[in-house]
Amino acid sequence: MVIRGTASVKCPGCGTQQDCPLVQTIDIRENAADKQKLLDGELNVLACACGKRTQLAANVLFRQGDLTCQVVPGGEKAMEEAAAAFAASGIGGTRRLVPSLNALVEKVKLLDAGLDDRAIEMTKVLLLASRQSPAGSVSGGELERVLLFDGLDKEAGVIRWVMFDEDGRPERVSSAVAPYEKLAQRPQADSELRVDRAWAVEAVKAMLANAN
Ligand SMILES: [Zn+2]
Numbered sequence: 001m002v003i004r005g006t007a008s009v010k011c012p013g014c015g016t017q018q019d020c021p022l023v024q025t026i027d028i029r030e031n032a033a034d035k036q037k038l039l040d041g042e043l044n045v046l047a048c049a050c051g052k053r054t055q056l057a058a059n060v061l062f063r064q065g066d067l068t069c070q071v072v073p074g075g076e077k078a079m080e081e082a083a084a085a086f087a088a089s090g091i092g093g094t095r096r097l098v099p100s101l102n103a104l105v106e107k108v109k110l111l112d113a114g115l116d117d118r119a120i121e122m123t124k125v126l127l128l129a130s131r132q133s134p135a136g137s138v139s140g141g142e143l144e145r146v147l148l149f150d151g152l153d154k155e156a157g158v159i160r161w162v163m164f165d166e167d168g169r170p171e172r173v174s175s176a177v178a179p180y181e182k183l184a185q186r187p188q189a190d191s192e193l194r195v196d197r198a199w200a201v202e203a204v205k206a207m208l209a210n211a212n
Contacts, residue, residue, distance in 0.1 A: 004022070004024070005021075005022045005024060006019045006020065006021055007020050007022045007056060007058070009046055009054075009056060011046060011048040011050060011054065012052065012054055013048055013051070013052030013054075014048060014050040014052065016048065016050070018048070020044075020045075020046040020056060021044075022056060022058055023043055023044060024058060024059060024060055024061065025060070025061045025062075025063075026038060026062045026063070027063045028062075028063065028064035028065075035062075035108070038101065038104065038105060038108065039108065039109070041055075041105070043060075043101060044056045044060070044101065055101060057073035057100075058071070058073070059071060059072060059073070059082075060101065060104065062104055064108070064111060065093075066093040067095075067096070067107070067111050068091050068093060068094070068095050068096070069095075069096040069097075069098060069104055070082055070096070070097050070098070071098055071099070071100060071101055071103070071104050072097050072098070072099060073099060073100065079097055079099070079194070083097060083193050086193060094190055095193055096117070096193060096194070096195060097194050098194075098196075099196075103196075106148055109149055109150075110149055113149075113151070113152045114152075115149075115184075116183075116184045117195050118190075118192070118195050118200075118203070119180055119181075119183035119184035119186075120149055120159075120180065121195055121196065121197065121199065121200035121203075122183050122200045122204050122207070123175070123180045123183055124161075124197070125143065125197070125200045125201055126179065126204060127147065127161075128142040128143050128145055128147060129142065129143065143197070143201060145163060145165075146164040147161050147162070147163045147164075148161060148162045148164075149161060150162050150172070152177070153174075154177075157176060157177050157178070158174040158175060158176060158177055159175055159176075159177050159180060160172065160173075160174045161173050161174065161175065186207075
């Protein structure tokens, strides 16, 4: 089922009220074009005649293969309601809740690359933690950094990332794929709905505590 609608929104640039098409579900079996729009950053964007482009905050449900991922803007309370709705829906497989379309884009890229998002988020934490001393600690400002998956280069054996500094400037970095693969082999329950930085910091802490 594909849900399309129209939202009446006010352009934040010029204040003009106008209708903008809104996609609220993407099911890859029926709807590959919208997936491409999502990856291109063109989904649910109000492109105003004044030139201002604004991404609309909307619930979007994405389904592909085993993955069901829902975008839930609106903060913690909305997340809790969405988690309850997910539990009641009886949807199986891998289920995720994310706060933004950008977060969904990363999940979709990981799915397409055949990577496990839990092991990827833990890899990010270990990568960021390794940039600071003392070694082995999982804390500090580096862990607040935005680090996004950019691609897997199987031939070179590296994962490519985009890291953003305090001023939001992007920097391309890469890391060996081997530490990720080790993490991906660890048995993990897949009941977690929110696999994000906060989750990964706790998961890495628990892993290090068990290793000691
Ligand atoms: Zn405008």
